[in-house]
Structures are given as structure tokens and as C-alpha cells.
Amino acid sequence: AQKVTQAQTEISVVEKEDVTLDCVYETRDTTYYLFWYKQPPSGELVFLIRRNSFDEQNEISGRYSWNFQKSTSSFNFTITASQVVDSAVYFCALSEWNTDKLIFGTGTRLQVFP
Amino acid sequence: DAGVTQSPTHLIKTRGQQVTLRCSPISGHKSVSWYQQVLGQGPQFIFQYYEKEERGRGNFPDRFSARQFPNYSSELNVNALLLGDSALYLCASSLNRAGAYEQYFGPGTRLTVT
Numbered sequence: 001a002q003k004v005t006q007a008q009t010e011i012s013v014v015e016k017e018d019v020t021l022d023c024v025y026e027t028r029d030t031t032y033y034l035f036w037y038k039q040p041p042s043g044e045l046v047f048l049i050r051r052n053s054f055d056e057q058n059e060i061s062g063r064y065s066w067n068f069q070k071s072t073s074s075f076n077f078t079i080t081a082s083q084v085v086d087s088a089v090y091f092c093a094l095s096e097w098n099t100d101k102l103i104f105g106t107g108t109r110l111q112v113f114p
Numbered sequence: 115d116a117g118v119t120q121s122p123t124h125l126i127k128t129r130g131q132q133v134t135l136r137c138s139p140i141s142g143h144k145s146v147s148w149y150q151q152v153l154g155q156g157p158q159f160i161f162q163y164y165e166k167e168e169r170g171r172g173n174f175p176d177r178f179s180a181r182q183f184p185n186y187s188s189e190l191n192v193n194a195l196l197l198g199d200s201a202l203y204l205c206a207s208s209l210n211r212a213g214a215y216e217q218y219f220g221p222g223t224r225l226t227v228t
Contacts, residue, residue: 035217042221044219044220045157045204045219046219047216047217047218050216093156100164100169100215101162102217104156104157106155107156
């Protein structure tokens with residue numbers, strides 16, 4: 001069965017701190033896709049990144065970076081120099097290769113204080 | 115370009131009633147998926163439609179149904195509403211039906227059942 005675990009329920013940091021959100025997944029597929037979404041208080045899920053199972057290169061986008069390690073089935077997300085606007089719930093998700101069905105984790109609520 | 119749109123934004127219904135939620139995908143996107151997000155949890159997959167056909171269904175009772183129209187917009191219907199159906203209902207669209215494509219979410223419809 002497929003499963004996504006986000007063990008951190010809530011994280012609080014002070015502005016400019018770096019923070020890492022953990023994501024561990026389970027799947028028997030050899031081809032799959034991993035996603036991160038941000039959900040601000042408004043409720044809309046904002047797409048951040050998609051990574052396929054054959055691409056283990058780390059990715060950096062501005063203050064955001066992602067570390068994908070198949071050996072540990074993890075896809076962690078780091079925000080460098082956090083800002084108040086980063087406060088939101090962050091979801092990690094997994095999908096099989098032939099479907100749009102996303103399996104979400106329970107989310108991590110990040111609070112960044114000034 | 116317009117993103118995914120959903121209507122209505124909010125809805126209050128009574129137990130036993132029926133509700134119809136609407137979704138318009140991003141122009142050019144042929145796949146639409148529906149998710150239910152109960153407060154404090156990650157979204158749960160309900161349906162996927164691609165080219166007007168149901169391509170996937172989550173673990174939801176038959177009270178939940180959906181359809182996709184020739185213009186790729188979609189409706190989600192829920193009959194015989196229960197208190198437990200109170201949730202944020204999210205619609206997502208993507209170019210194609212495989213996990214290789216990013217899914218973009220609408221702002222959601224918040225349904226309250228009293």
C-alpha cells in the first residue's frame with residue numbers, strides 16, 4: 001500500500017532560521033512521483049515541486065530546497081532564512097505513474113514568528 | 115491565464131440534503147480530480163475524470179458521484195448529506211491523467227452540514 005508520513009505536526013521558528021520539513025513515503029511502484037504543496041490560511045493548495053522516482057538530484061529554488069533519497073524513502077523540504085510569509089501547512093504527496101491520484105501526508109504546520 | 119475555479123465558495127446544508135459542487139479546470143487541462151479535506155487532515159482522493167470518463171475512485175460511498183462535461187468542467191454531487199461530509203472540497207486539474215503532470219488546485223468549496 002502507498003503511504004506518506006509527515007511526522008512533524010507543527011514547527012515553530014523565528015524569522016531567518018532555517019527549517020526542514022520531513023517526508024517519508026511507502027510504495028511498491030518503481031515509477032512514482034513526489035510532490036510538495038503549501039496551504040496558506042486561505043485554503044488553496046499551492047504547487048511547489050514535483051519529482052519523479054528516477055531523478056534523485058536535489059533541487060533548489062530560491063530559499064527552497066528539496067532532498068530526495070530513495071535509499072531512505074524520504075523527500076525532505078528545507079526553507080532557508082524563513083520568513084513570516086512562509087507560515088502555512090505544508091503537505092507532501094505521492095502518486096503512481098499512471099494516475100493523478102495523490103496520496104497526501106497529514107501535513108506539517110509551520111509558524112514563523114517575527 | 116485563469117487558474118482552477120470552483121463554485122460556490124461556501125455552502126451550508128442540512129443533513130439529508132443533496133449538494134452539487136462545480137469546478138472549471140485550467141484551459142487546456144483535460145483531467146480533473148476531486149479531493150475531500152477534513153479539518154486538520156490531508157486531502158483525500160475522491161474521483162478522477164479524464165476525457166469525460168471516470169479513471170479513478172477513492173474509498174467513498176456511493177452517495178458521492180461526479181461527472182465531467184465536454185468542456186472538461188466537472189461537478190461533484192453528494193446525496194443524503196451527513197454531518198461527517200462537512201469539509202473543504204478541492205478540485206485539481208492537470209494536462210493529462212498520469213502522475214507525470216503537475217496538478218493545480220482550486221480555492222475549494224467549504225461545505226458545512228448541520
